[in-house]
Amino acid sequence: xxxxxxxxxxxxxxxxxxxxxxxxxxDRSFQWLALGCGLLVLVILVLIxxxxxxxxxxxxxxxxxxxxxxxxxxxxxxxxxxxxxYGTIVTGIIALVMAVPxxxxxxxxxxxxxxxxxxxxIVYVVDLLAVVPSVVWGLWGIxxxxxxxxxxxxxxxxxxxxxxxLGFFFGTPTSGxxxxxxxxxxxxxxxxxxxxxxxxxxxxxxxVDREGAYALGATRWxxxxxxxxxxxxxxxxxxxxxxxxxxxxxxxxxxxxIGSSPTITxxxxxxxxxxxxxxxxxxxEASGVFRAGLMGLGVLLFAFxxxxxxxxxxxxxxxxxxxxxx
Amino acid sequence: xxxxxxxxxxxxxxxxxxxxxxxAACSSNNNGGSGGSGSGASGRLNGSGSTFQLTFQQQAIxxxxxxxxxxTVNYGGGGSGKGRTDLSSNVxxxxxxxxxxxxxxxxxxxxxxxxxFPVIMGPITMSYNLSGIKNLKLTPQLISQIFQAxxxxxxxxxxxxxxxxxxxxxxxxxxxxxxxxxxTTENFTLFLEKSAGSAWHLGSSxxxxxxxxxxxxxxxxxxxxxxxxxxxxxxxxxxADAKASGLSxxxxxxxxxxxxxxxxxxxxxxxxxxxxxxxxTFAAVWQSGATAYPITYQSWVLVYEHQSSASTAKNLxxxxxxxxxxxxxxxxxLGYAELPSNIDSKAKAQLSKIAS
Numbered sequence: 001x002x003x004x005x006x007x008x009x010x011x012x013x014x015x016x017x018x019x020x021x022x023x024x025x026x027d028r029s030f031q032w033l034a035l036g037c038g039l040l041v042l043v044i045l046v047l048i049x050x051x052x053x054x055x056x057x058x059x060x061x062x063x064x065x066x067x068x069x070x071x072x073x074x075x076x077x078x079x080x081x082x083x084x085x086y087g088t089i090v091t092g093i094i095a096l097v098m099a100v101p102x103x104x105x106x107x108x109x110x111x112x113x114x115x116x117x118x119x120x121x122i123v124y125v126v127d128l129l130a131v132v133p134s135v136v137w138g139l140w141g142i143x144x145x146x147x148x149x150x151x152x153x154x155x156x157x158x159x160x161x162x163x164x165x166l167g168f169f170f171g172t173p174t175s176g177x178x179x180x181x182x183x184x185x186x187x188x189x190x191x192x193x194x195x196x197x198x199x200x201x202x203x204x205x206x207x208v209d210r211e212g213a214y215a216l217g218a219t220r221w222x223x224x225x226x227x228x229x230x231x232x233x234x235x236x237x238x239x240x241x242x243x244x245x246x247x248x249x250x251x252x253x254x255x256x257x258i259g260s261s262p263t264i265t266x267x268x269x270x271x272x273x274x275x276x277x278x279x280x281x282x283x284x285e286a287s288g289v290f291r292a293g294l295m296g297l298g299v300l301l302f303a304f305x306x307x308x309x310x311x312x313x314x315x316x317x318x319x320x321x322x323x324x325x326x
Numbered sequence: 327x328x329x330x331x332x333x334x335x336x337x338x339x340x341x342x343x344x345x346x347x348x349x350a351a352c353s354s355n356n357n358g359g360s361g362g363s364g365s366g367a368s369g370r371l372n373g374s375g376s377t378f379q380l381t382f383q384q385q386a387i388x389x390x391x392x393x394x395x396x397x398t399v400n401y402g403g404g405g406s407g408k409g410r411t412d413l414s415s416n417v418x419x420x421x422x423x424x425x426x427x428x429x430x431x432x433x434x435x436x437x438x439x440x441x442x443f444p445v446i447m448g449p450i451t452m453s454y455n456l457s458g459i460k461n462l463k464l465t466p467q468l469i470s471q472i473f474q475a476x477x478x479x480x481x482x483x484x485x486x487x488x489x490x491x492x493x494x495x496x497x498x499x500x501x502x503x504x505x506x507x508x509x510t511t512e513n514f515t516l517f518l519e520k521s522a523g524s525a526w527h528l529g530s531s532x533x534x535x536x537x538x539x540x541x542x543x544x545x546x547x548x549x550x551x552x553x554x555x556x557x558x559x560x561x562x563x564x565x566a567d568a569k570a571s572g573l574s575x576x577x578x579x580x581x582x583x584x585x586x587x588x589x590x591x592x593x594x595x596x597x598x599x600x601x602x603x604x605x606x607t608f609a610a611v612w613q614s615g616a617t618a619y620p621i622t623y624q625s626w627v628l629v630y631e632h633q634s635s636a637s638t639a640k641n642l643x644x645x646x647x648x649x650x651x652x653x654x655x656x657x658x659x660l661g662y663a664e665l666p667s668n669i670d671s672k673a674k675a676q677l678s679k680i681a682s
Contacts (some may be wrong), residue, residue: 001416072535073529073532073534073535074507074531074532074534075515075528075529075530075531075533075535076529076535116472147555149369171554173538173539175539205673255544256506256544259541259542260505260507260542261536261540263538265538270538270539271540280506281506281507281544282506282507282532283405283407284377284404284423284506284508284532285407285506285507285509285511285532285533286409286510286532287410287430287431288431289430291407291411
């Protein structure tokens with residue numbers, strides 16, 4: 001805000017006297033309007049947080065710390081959120097493990113390998129992934145992808161049964177709609193945002209540093225490892241966290257492919273649930289504490305995504321500041 | 327250039343207005359001439375809730391236009407819970423609900439009297455996918471064991487005992503259930519609770535904790551899709567969707583000990599013997615009657631007894647009166663069951679209670 005007022009004064013001071021009054025009014029009203037728009041978003045956000053928390057209050061009061069219980073069974077009035085928190089974390093991790101290397105690879109390809117002329121069309125194609133509506137990902141996932149990958153899951157499961165660690169994660173039972181399928185679909189969905197943010201961060205690496213590395217006889221790989229990576233590390237971590245925030249909040253696609261079974265299991269190929277999906281699925285017929293519980297899941301999810309986004313923004317900001325200073 | 331485009335727009339707009347008002351005038355004339363049954367209700371009614379009622383409401387709204395051309399009715403789905411919430415917060419004038427208002431929700435209606443109008447009944451089928459087997463028979467005990475994963479293969483001796491002479495395969499049973507909370511789930515589990523008694527451990531609710539390994543689909547259509555694409559699957563699907571997907575469904579043993587196949591008429595038969603409470607709530611599952619289908623459920627339209635304005639009261643009477651009257655004739659072709667006359671007449675008698 002302070003910089004805006006400074007430039008305002010500068011503009012007003014340099015303008016001819018006759019016009020200053022009119023121009024000042026226009027500027028001032030614009031300033032108020034812009035401020036109003038900014039505050040409106042904040043007010044809406046706060047109101048959402050307050051009303052959802054209010055509506056969820058009966059869940060918090062009746063369950064107490066039981067909100068983090070491991071059983072969600074509306075028929076028996078048990079509303080523990082842990083299966084959904086677990087599912088949200090597991091699918092988020094799977095999505096990141098798959099999306100991050102690919103995204104950073106594409107970002108490096110665009111900035112370091114191909115000439116600018118060729119990079120543009122690749123950027124377009126990657127961004128197109130972000131345009132596909134969530135429900136289309138979900139429907140494609142459940143109608144095309146899940147039946148196809150189910151066989152692969154079954155093969156993997158029978159191969160690893162009895163193997164110590166692998167069997168623990170990839171053993172039976174298997175289902176086409178599962179933690180893993182949801183993770184893969186989410187990976188597709190977060191690739192564009194992680195790619196474009198990483199690309200922007202990597203693009204800020206000063207050309208002088210690169211040239212310097214080459215001048216010392218570094219290969220392209222050594223240059224990336226020695227110059228690009230240390231410089232953009234923080235920004236890329238931030239981009240990854242923003243991707244995680246997106247993956248955690250994704251609703252319809254996850255609701256369709258995750259299998260809709262509130263279980264905590266190490267088997268990634270079995271059916272599970274996550275927080276946004278259970279809200280979307282069960283809200284229609286819910287009442288009383290059940291309804292409050294779903295609202296409460298929304299509050300928890302809201303809190304988690306805010307924390308992740310704030311941390312991610314902070315990391316990105318810090319690395320941007322540092323790179324400007326360097 | 328700029329002006330001529332504006333002019334063209336204006337001209338087109340005027341023409342459009344002229345045409346629409348002309349057609350509107352024509353159509354209202356036509357209706358005034360042929361129908362004449364309209365009681366002069368006009369305005370707008372909004373409803374939401376039960377997705378079980380959705381197809382019926384949509385068709386009824388379509389046909390109701392010729393009865394009361396000046397009254398616009400909208401019905402959005404969203405589920406019974408959403409309908410009741412919308413009614414209690416005055417977002418809609420009527421709600422569709424598959425169950426009476428649960429006790430923990432009563433307070434949100436602030437002591438105002440809510441009237442129940444039963445409008446629709448329907449069977450829930452036990453749809454299965456076993457090639458070559460057309461007339462499977464199931465008892466409530468078998469269904470409860472299957473849906474608790476205590477029977478896991480189709481050639482289990484218990485299933486064979488009920489189906490002598492049927493060549494059951496050793497295929498594992500895949501359960502197909504709802505991923506979304508649903509009145510169908512609630513009434514299906516209510517049936518199991520009533521019929522299987524203590525053998526049923528999962529309780530009765532719009533969302534039930536099914537055994538792990540159950541495949542969950544969204545809506546009746548989603549469950550039907552799973553059953554259709556998975557050999558050895560069995561799922562609970564409403565009759566209309568099971569028919570539309572071409573699924574085979576089992577005959578279920580009723581309270582009188584007869585195996586009855588789901589159909590609009592066997593569902594209506596279940597309503598004939600049901601005990602109706604003074605506020606017109608009832609549960610049609612597990613009713614006696616030789617031809618009654620045991621997994622039959624029902625849905626209500628909920629309205630406040632005291633309306634804020636006389637015109638809303640009049641509009642509600644006109645529309646609900648239609649649902650209970652001529653609207654009932656639409657039901658069998660949509661895959662639902664008509665209300666038996668004993669319930670229908672009680673509901674019609676209650677219409678006069680809606681007042682401002």
